[in-house]
Amino acid sequence: MFCFCFFFLILPSWSFPPGCPAASRGPRMCHTPPMRYTQALIPTVKETPADAVVVSHRLMLRAGMIRKLAAGIYTYLPVANRVFTKVANIVREEMNRAGAQELLMPAVQPAELWQESGRWDQYGPELLRLKDRKGGDFVIGPTHEEVVTALVRDEVKSYRQLPINLYQIQTKFRDEVRPRFGIMRGREFIMKDAYSFHATEEDAHREYDNMYRTYARIFARCGLVFRAVEADTGSIGGNRSHEFQVLADSGEDAIVYTVDANNKPTYAANVELAPVAPPVRAAEAPTMKTEKVPTPGKRTIEEVAGFLGVAPDRVMKAVLFLVDGKPVMALCRGDRDVNEIKLKKALGAELVRMLTDDEVTIHTGAAVGFAGPLGCKPGLRVVADHGLQGLAGLVCGGIDKDTHWVQVAVGRDVSNLEWADLTTARQGDLCPRTNVGYLAARGIEVGHVFFLGTKYSKAMKAVFQGEDKVERPYVMGCYGIGVTRTAAAAIEQNHDDDGIRWPAPIAPWHVSLVALGTEPETMSVATALVEQLEAAGLEVLFDDRDERPGVKFKDHDLIGNPVRVAVGGKGLKEGVIEVKLRTEPKEGTRKVPVAEAAKTVIELTRGLLEAARKAADAASA
């Protein structure tokens, strides 16, 4: 008790500036008293679970954050729940600040809505369908465009009520083909989705930019290193889209970007649509006549190149697609891949898929593995990647089984090609926007903004009346953030051999306060300190267990709170308490006089939180 009063006297009114926990605007985590470890459910484990292959999955299991209930479906234990709540609250604050309104829509939705939008048939098995007791068809919402559009259609009739941006933070379900990586690619996950409605395209683009800046603020506030990249819109539709990618080597997405002389990013895109400029080089002069040679059983690029003794990039790859019902041959260099998304865009097509082996033979007359532009069925549309321009001395399929053409020259032997940018971008490719070579990175997609246009409003006859009394469909945008995935991405980006190193704004607690021993003096000093920190608005996990120090340190390293305070008999004899950041090595431990401990911890924590705030302001500037 003495200690408590003592601290109270020297620290009369620690108040936090706006933005720090005690004074944050908008919603925040409900107040909880300091958590005593002896009462907490934090089932940490020493052994690495067998089926966890990525760091975040492994550490979330080991730190007692998640437990699997079924494939891709997890229970979020208290530590994880605290983190998700923090991420969600940052999202809330920034969305509210940007002028959006929060609502909550049903998880279970009637099939009729999906039939109206056309996605009941389009969405495929990823959409979990079920019947109610009366036999009516329902879905568990993987997303909420239909529901929100129906709502706004009924309730917003006039241009005067526009624009409006509605968002929710909800559990969603997508029956992923292959859930993996724990919470990173689960079937059930928490997502923030926002939908905006506008009278004009210009206004929808303004909101798109507004959301883009808001997202940059959100991820900066979460303490993450990320990049906004141009992206494909996928099945959601629309024609303008950016993904927010947290950079991590374990990321599932490949991105390319360019930088200026100061190493500042100038352009970034997902490789699936990053444009590649045509090569700048003189056309090669053909030196030899084309001839057909036997290549028995050599079908793949590697086999053919190896057999003929040429480099793979000298083999012309021919891939056959069905584009809106018509066969198309796509060509590229043997060391590259034809990108379906680019092909679709280049041909202005709706549906693109690869042909089956049988279909290849029917449409080209070629044996499987030996298709090529030279001598195939006349009338077949052939599109070539401009990486092939001006090349000579190439190898391509001989149409007949077990044959290839050699010494093929583009232009001389193969003409009437349509040229397009078809291959997936790589490091070193020339970026046509910035005229410098691409750099490559991997990322985890944590956010995605889409300009939707009128796709859903037209399909669902959602219209408003304009000033001119004319009815028009709303122009829409939608904007998603994976809350659970953001937490997983934070771990991928912030960990070491001992465990998680949470960025302070989304850490489960600001401070791990470890009592090294349960002697009355240690406990009373520790308890007093906990109360001081709590009074100043800090969140504290107080380890009051009767465990050996080693066990405690290991657990807190695993859990990863940014500030660790150790109170022990040894230190107290010298009159000190030990304070260390999770990111600092053991040797960096500060020995702080007992009387100054609270002040030191509060200042350190405040510094960490303020840094994230400043990063957010810089990111949205």
Next chain:
RNA sequence: CGGGGUGUAGCUCAGCUUGGUAGAGCGCUUGGUUCGGGACCAAGAGGUCGUAGGUUCAAAUCCUGUCACCCCGACCA
């Protein structure tokens, strides 16, 4: 959906090839010694061997079906 693999104690796994009625480590309980980076000793509790069927005197073990889960691929907000 194609290929591969695994289901044995709360967790990580051994036992299976060659059938004879189930083990280790971690964790848990109790007692003791310890106590500043995952302690030690002793005594315990805990398993329809995923599930259904078959073969057999006898099945964790062999056979068949089935379910679940994992990995690679295809696919994907």
